[in-house]
Amino acid sequence: MVKIKTCVFISGKGSNLKNLIINSRDNSFPIKINLIICNNKKAYGINYAKKYRIPYIFINTKMKNYENRILLYLKKYKISFICLAGYMRIISEKILNNYRKRIINIHPSLLPKFKGLETFSRVLKSKEIKTGCTVHFVNKKLDSGSTITQKFFYIKTKDNVEDLKKKTQKLEYRAFPEAIIKIFRD
Numbered sequence: 001m002v003k004i005k006t007c008v009f010i011s012g013k014g015s016n017l018k019n020l021i022i023n024s025r026d027n028s029f030p031i032k033i034n035l036i037i038c039n040n041k042k043a044y045g046i047n048y049a050k051k052y053r054i055p056y057i058f059i060n061t062k063m064k065n066y067e068n069r070i071l072l073y074l075k076k077y078k079i080s081f082i083c084l085a086g087y088m089r090i091i092s093e094k095i096l097n098n099y100r101k102r103i104i105n106i107h108p109s110l111l112p113k114f115k116g117l118e119t120f121s122r123v124l125k126s127k128e129i130k131t132g133c134t135v136h137f138v139n140k141k142l143d144s145g146s147t148i149t150q151k152f153f154y155i156k157t158k159d160n161v162e163d164l165k166k167k168t169q170k171l172e173y174r175a176f177p178e179a180i181i182k183i184f185r186d
């Protein structure tokens with residue numbers, strides 16, 4: 001099986017990156033992670049790049065034209081698919097145009113509810129009965145591209161922000177690989 005050359009973008013802890021790396025080591029999983037792009041030198045997730053010997057680069061998103069640099073690396077590594085796993089920047093049209101329907105993101109809410117940041121506290125404040133995660137295609141608007149898969153759980157009255165985060169992330173580790181399998185199934 002020819003694996004899809006994939007780049008994962010991260011900014012922080014990288015637990016979804018770790019989960020994707022482990023999944024991608026299975027022969028039947030459709031992608032191989034050939035490159036990791038990170039915009040935060042302090043991101044813990046970069047340790048997974050080192051541990052699993054995957055090429056990684058830091059991008060300073062404060063620099064003008066930093067997206068040209070990203071595109072250059074994507075080309076160099078012949079990347080054809082991109083997973084955003086806790087990457088805290090908007091993807092500009094420049095990159096989107098090169099990767100139509102080939103960039104996906106994982107978001108910790110049941111989109112279209114609770115786009116953007118601070119999802120868990122907003123979920124609790126609005127007294128939702130359930131929440132979860134969404135894997136979706138990335139388009140020009142924040143957290144708005146079409147949904148590939150969603151998973152949810154029912155919120156308990158005693159749940160706090162940390163509880164929601166833990167339960168949501170547990171679902172994310174199933175949802176992200178499943179979404180990738182779904183995209184490349186045919």
Ligand code: GRF
Nearest residue numbers: 013014015016086106107108
């Ligand atoms: C995840 O909860 C994801 O939904 C959001 O950012 C978080 C990243 O976590 N987009 P990690 O860095 O993968 O641990």
